[in-house]
Ligand SMILES: NC(=O)C1=CN([C@@H]2O[C@H](COP(=O)(O)OP(=O)(O)OC[C@H]3O[C@@H](n4cnc5c(N)ncnc54)[C@H](O)[C@@H]3O)[C@@H](O)[C@H]2O)C=CC1
């Protein structure tokens with residue numbers, strides 16, 4: 001296998017380069033690429049490792065023809081168009097914990113900075129002014145900290161703040177009562193947080209729901225003298241409103257690490273009183289950068305080299321232990337899906353994928369995705385393993401994934417059923433020798449066939465003479481039969497023929513085959 005090529009387009013710790021190389025990837029370290037430069041070269045790479053500076057837009061993804069994975073050495077992925085990545089089959093992963101402590105510590109640092117005006121006092125002192133009376137601060141002890149967002153970072157901030165003897169109230173609709181109790185924080189509505197907090201820190205991702213969560217109207221609901229810290233994302237807080245309220249004195253201080261426009265060379269906030277700014281330094285410690293670089297490189301190398309998926313935002317996780325076990329089943333699931341998909345000419349209403357035997361003990365989500373891809377591919381060339389569930393949902397296809405604990409005749413079996421307006425058709429497969437996909441049942445009729453590049457699928461009445469006529473037609477059409485598999489529900493009932501042939505079958509010949517007496521359906525298939 002050729003070495004996968006990875007591009008690092010942001011300032012990652014050198015550990016990332018070392019790990020990619022050690023793991024057997026070719027790696028190019030080119031931080032600071034301009035968007036046009038990135039678009040020019042991204043077509044050469046299977047992996048792209050980034051922080052927050054690189055924007056992985058739909059335009060970049062459209063030209064990233066070989067790209068398989070984007071790895072974010074950090075948490076926020078608002079600089080990646082995940083929808084576009086999904087539709088191109090690109091897995092997006094992040095490192096959700098590696099820089100959380102560091103970022104929480106920075107939020108606390110900003111809180112102290114604004115409470116005691118440390119940066120301004122420092123500048124004044126070093127300017128020889130000794131303005132002891134100018135910098136009257138406030139204690140954190142016994143003050144109320146209002147958290148907006150209490151996930152990884154918010155929780156760590158809460159723990160540290162409680163250690164500083166603060167009371168913590170948190171607004172996070174997804175925070176469970178149990179977790180709040182464990183953390184020692186009081187769950188509250190946004191209105192309550194706004195009304196009660198002496199300090200407010202935001203720790204949500206930037207989404208359509210959280211954008212402008214601290215809007216001018218909401219900031220107006222805060223206590224006079226409140227202090228605001230944004231160490232999460234620009235866009236969560238209305239910058240102009242904060243400036244106006246700092247000037248008016250309603251807000252006593254504000255600490256901003258992140259800005260609507262980055263790099264923030266200019267900003268409406270700059271120059272406002274009691275404002276402390278840092279240039280998106282939340283994750284910038286030696287420890288955090290080592291953590292995230294190491295982790296992202298390992299995760300990306302795992303995916304590119306073994307298929308293991310960790311911390312993905314658009315794919316189910318697959319452990320390194322499961323990845324090699326899943327590989328042959330992925331092949332089988334895709335082929336079964338493709339078999340059913342090629343036989344389906346009308347709208348699909350539902351797809352069910354059942355797993356029996358040993359395979360049912362694996363993480364079957366990726367198998368379901370790949371089976372769906374197989375089903376949809378004959379209708380949609382743009383479908384891939386990553387976007388298949390999204391496309392199925394958009395098309396109103398009901399997808400069921402069923403695991404049966406019971407033992408089967410085979411070690412493992414996968415049964416795929418497609419339901420259309422007219423029928424439900426099922427096909428079942430297994431692996432021979434642990435790696436060779438075989439069809440063992442179609443529509444409840446036992447059969448035993450392998451998947452081949454050229455195949456002919458026929459359903460017919462089980463009557464004498466059919467095989468002879470079919471053989472003659474194929475012979476006249478210069479199509480050589482490689483293998484011939486037959487099955488039927490009962491003597492004289494419905495029969496199935498799966499014929500592996502060495503040459504493709506022309507439409508004209510298919511027309512003649514369909515015309516054989518007793519043939520109900522005939523279709524050329526390819527795998
Ligand atoms: N300044 C910096 O350098 C860094 C900034 N960050 C930012 O911090 C953010 C938070 O990171 P984590 O805590 O690790 O993420 P997380 O996903 O663990 O936590 C986010 C929390 O926000 C909550 N949330 C979501 N929507 C909400 C809403 N509408 N209202 C209130 N709460 C809501 C979620 O329930 C979750 O508990 C990241 O998304 C990233 O943007 C992360 C690392 C470094």
Ligand SMILES: O=C(O)C(=O)COP(=O)(O)O
Nearest residue numbers: 051052053074075076283
């Ligand atoms: O991890 C995050 O979400 C961050 O915001 C850190 O950003 P950075 O990697 O320092 O550009």
